[in-house]
Amino acid sequence: xxxxxxxxxxxxxxxxxxxxxxxxxxxxxxxxxxxxxxxxxxxxxxxxxxxxxxxxxxxxxxxxxxxxxxxxxxxxxxxxxxxxxxxxxxxxxxxxxxxxxxxxxxxxxxxxxxxxxxxxxxxxxxxxxxxxxxxxxxxxxxxxxxxxxxxxxxxxxxxxxxxxxxxxxxxxxxxxxxxxxxxxxxxxxxxxxxxxxxxxxxxxxxxxxxxxxxxxxxxxxxxxxxxxxxxxxxxxxxxxxxxxxxxxxxxxxxxxxxxxxxxxxxxxxxxxxxxxxxxxxxxxxxxxxxxxxxxxxxxxxxxxxxxxxxxxxxxxxxxxxxxxxxxxxxxxxxxxxxxxxxxxxxxxxxxxxxxxxxxxxxxxxxxxxxxxxxxxxxxxxxxxxxxxxxxxxxx
Ligand SMILES: Cc1ncc(COP(=O)(O)O)c(C=O)c1O
Numbered sequence: 001x002x003x004x005x006x007x008x009x010x011x012x013x014x015x016x017x018x019x020x021x022x023x024x025x026x027x028x029x030x031x032x033x034x035x036x037x038x039x040x041x042x043x044x045x046x047x048x049x050x051x052x053x054x055x056x057x058x059x060x061x062x063x064x065x066x067x068x069x070x071x072x073x074x075x076x077x078x079x080x081x082x083x084x085x086x087x088x089x090x091x092x093x094x095x096x097x098x099x100x101x102x103x104x105x106x107x108x109x110x111x112x113x114x115x116x117x118x119x120x121x122x123x124x125x126x127x128x129x130x131x132x133x134x135x136x137x138x139x140x141x142x143x144x145x146x147x148x149x150x151x152x153x154x155x156x157x158x159x160x161x162x163x164x165x166x167x168x169x170x171x172x173x174x175x176x177x178x179x180x181x182x183x184x185x186x187x188x189x190x191x192x193x194x195x196x197x198x199x200x201x202x203x204x205x206x207x208x209x210x211x212x213x214x215x216x217x218x219x220x221x222x223x224x225x226x227x228x229x230x231x232x233x234x235x236x237x238x239x240x241x242x243x244x245x246x247x248x249x250x251x252x253x254x255x256x257x258x259x260x261x262x263x264x265x266x267x268x269x270x271x272x273x274x275x276x277x278x279x280x281x282x283x284x285x286x287x288x289x290x291x292x293x294x295x296x297x298x299x300x301x302x303x304x305x306x307x308x309x310x311x312x313x314x315x316x317x318x319x320x321x322x323x324x325x326x327x328x329x330x331x332x333x334x335x336x337x338x339x340x341x342x343x344x345x346x347x348x349x350x351x352x353x354x355x356x357x358x359x360x361x362x363x364x365x366x367x368x369x370x371x372x373x374x375x376x377x378x379x380x381x382x383x384x385x386x387x388x389x390x391x392x393x394x395x
Pocket of ligand 1: 141
């Protein structure tokens with residue numbers, strides 16, 4: 001008998017109730033809310049709501065053509081890849097998508113991962129940099145990648161090339177491999193990294209640059225991201241993104257040189273030791289990418305963004321960012337939560353973003369219009385902000 005006769009077994013388990021209570025006390029406890037579909041108007045636990053909280057920016061997750069492409073890939077290739085890409089899971093669906101991604105990015109090759117998270121973690125650990133210079137607002141998957149890579153991580157001020165330059169200057173005499181990593185569009189602020197200036201600084205010190213275009217892929221020139229919009233493709237060594245936001249599917253990708261991709265195939269553990277991206281996700285992403293390159297969904301998105309931004313500002317809200325992500329600044333955490341609750345009462349889902357996700361005093365509602373919202377739905381969102389904000393005396 002463990003512990004010997006008469007001896008009480010020591011509890012070496014996990015006090016999950018206690019941990020949850022602690023999260024609740026700190027206002028950090030989250031729960032799931034089940035939607036019937038990824039469409040902008042859908043039911044949550046029976047109640048119809050208008051969603052302004054999704055990253056399905058081009059509305060392609062429920063586009064007939066994208067859904068048909070997913071079904072076709074499932075029929076022709078399989079519902080799952082069946083194995084890691086290096087075993088038997090490297091299918092024609094993956095290769096076709098990767099060719100299309102490389103073509104969009106004008107790179108030698110692209111490689112898809114099972115998520116954007118896996119792409120970041122796998123790429124950062126495979127590169128195994130000596131020093132990573134990381135924007136202070138980079139996504140959690142970049143932060144986790146830096147931790148797992150066990151690199152010295154130097155956090156520079158948000159979108160500040162001077163802060164990056166100062167950090168590099170301090171280490172001027174050090175050798176090793178250096179990587180600058182940044183989101184292109186920041187998910188909570190909707191602002192855009194000054195890629196041109198960051199590349200200038202990185203080049204001055206011989207460092208590589210890695211850009212995560214999760215919130216930009218599909219939205220700019222020819223279905224590209226900010227690097228393509230700004231003509232900086234050949235100055236960014238590692239171009240990463242996700243298939244799960246504007247492309248309405250699932251998965252992540254890295255685009256770059258032939259050598260980079262060949263190396264990641266061998267060294268990115270989240271690629272090597274994980275089943276290949278599901279073929280329906282690959283088929284859907286490929287179709288969505290083609291639509292984003294040629295269709296009018298990007299124009300529809302940007303028209304909805306401009307209208308919502310202008311109308312919210314004319315109601316008196318401070319709306320930040322320069323992209324499709326509209327942070328409506330509230331400041332106080334409780335006010336932001338009350339505004340999100342008020343919007344929900346009006347049938348609109350847009351979440352309050354509060355500390356620790358954003359700094360104290362900068363709580364906000366993150367509003368994300370999509371190409372799939374109709375003019376009336378944008379009007380409904382504006383009306384909800386007017387009513388809910390008015391009731392709380394925020395206007
Ligand atoms: C900047 C950034 N990178 C990576 C990811 C992860 O992508 P995925 O959802 O495909 O795992 C996200 C998701 O929110 C993101 O915002």
